[in-house]
Amino acid sequence: NAGVMQNPRHLVRRRGQEARLRCSPMKGHSHVYWYRQLPEEGLKFMVYLQKENIIDESGMPKERFSAEFPKEGPSILRIQQVVRGDSAAYFCASSKGLPGGRATNEKLFFGSGTQLSVL
Amino acid sequence: GQNIDQPTEMTATEGAIVQINCTYQTSGFNGLFWYQQHAGEAPTFLSYNVLDGLEEKGRFSSFLSRSKGYSYLLLKELQMKDSASYLCAVRVTAPYMFSGGYNKLIFGAGTRLAVHP
Numbered sequence: 001n002a003g004v005m006q007n008p009r010h011l012v013r014r015r016g017q018e019a020r021l022r023c024s025p026m027k028g029h030s031h032v033y034w035y036r037q038l039p040e041e042g043l044k045f046m047v048y049l050q051k052e053n054i055i056d057e058s059g060m061p062k063e064r065f066s067a068e069f070p071k072e073g074p075s076i077l078r079i080q081q082v083v084r085g086d087s088a089a090y091f092c093a094s095s096k097g098l099p100g101g102r103a104t105n106e107k108l109f110f111g112s113g114t115q116l117s118v119l
Numbered sequence: 120g121q122n123i124d125q126p127t128e129m130t131a132t133e134g135a136i137v138q139i140n141c142t143y144q145t146s147g148f149n150g151l152f153w154y155q156q157h158a159g160e161a162p163t164f165l166s167y168n169v170l171d172g173l174e175e176k177g178r179f180s181s182f183l184s185r186s187k188g189y190s191y192l193l194l195k196e197l198q199m200k201d202s203a204s205y206l207c208a209v210r211v212t213a214p215y216m217f218s219g220g221y222n223k224l225i226f227g228a229g230t231r232l233a234v235h236p
Contacts, residue, residue, distance in 0.1 A: 004161075033223065033224070035226075041228055041229075042206060042226040042227050042228040042229045043162070043206065043208075043224075043226040044226070045223055045224070045225060045226075048221065048223055055221050056221065056223060091161065091162070093224075107164050108164075108224060109164075110154075110161040110162045110163070111161055112160065112161045113160075113161060
């Protein structure tokens, strides 16, 4: 029973390149959350998605960042034209949710994260 | 706005007891979580409180007072492997027109605990 899978584990990009981070939620989970963690800091909420829908992207920068969770396949966090300040650990978490996307009282399960380093 | 405060660092001795405090000011409160995170690893769930009082789970206990916006995590019989960051997180429920609401976790900055022999 695989948990939340993120890849790659480490990603190195040069300034101006694109970064694509992938997250496969736990089996049966349809809610995905992305968080960013800077060194020595807590987890900052970025975006919450359900299948084919962005529910809350209030924590995601308006420029260069985008996220999707297609009907088939993993959730993707995409960062265009990366800058050094994007260097951080990006964690994905998933939960099951109820039919119709209603909120539940479940805890989140986290992946091992992707460490993005921008040179 | 949402605000969660916890001490930045704490130290303790192996075998001792340590209490990590967390205060919060949030809207749409729907539960408080504690997660443990070792360096370079994923946060792992420790405990959950939604009602006032103490929840005990082995060496770990967590307390919540909703009226005071306060929680603590109590770790007993400390072991070296307990050296980690401890993250306090508040779950808030926000309105969503299509489903009645959605949940998200808002994290504090974490408390780095160092356990010494």
